[in-house]
Amino acid sequence: MKLGCLYGTREIDSLMQKSIQFSGEINEAISKFINNDWGDTCPEDALLNNLALDMGERIVAVYKTCKGLIWIISEHDRKSTTILFPSEY
Numbered sequence: 001m002k003l004g005c006l007y008g009t010r011e012i013d014s015l016m017q018k019s020i021q022f023s024g025e026i027n028e029a030i031s032k033f034i035n036n037d038w039g040d041t042c043p044e045d046a047l048l049n050n051l052a053l054d055m056g057e058r059i060v061a062v063y064k065t066c067k068g069l070i071w072i073i074s075e076h077d078r079k080s081t082t083i084l085f086p087s088e089y
Contacts, residue, residue, distance in 0.1 A: 001034055001053065004079040009088050012070070021066050026083060029063035033072045033081075039063035052076075 008016070008026075016023040032039055036053065038046045038061040049059045059074040071089070074081040 001036060001059075001074070002078045003030075003034065003074060003081040004077075006030070006081050006083070008083040009085070011085060011088060012083050015067055019066070025063070025065040026070070029061075029065070029070060029072060030083075032063065033061050033074075040069070 012026070016026055029039060036050070038049050038059075040062045041049065041060070045060065045062075048057075049061065051057070052059050056076055056078075058076045061072045063070050063072065067085075069086055070083055071086055072081060072083050
């Protein structure tokens with residue numbers, strides 16, 4: 001899947017710089033996302049993500065990390081993808 005420009009929030013970036021473990025988990029989550037593995041997304045939302053691939057809709061995936069859950073959101077046009085904590089939405 002195409003990511004477009006990849007963005008992370010300030011908090012994500014800051015924690016990646018401070019924690020090798022967290023940085024590795026972010027990279028693993030990105031790899032899963034690219035391969036259409038939606039992580040810990042509920043089954044209903046995973047189905048919607050699969051449909052969104054064909055229909056050009058927004059994709060939201062959830063992954064567990066040592067710093068808590070993160071979301072990876074790819075916009076409908078796939079021009080940008082953002083990594084953030086749910087509390088930053």
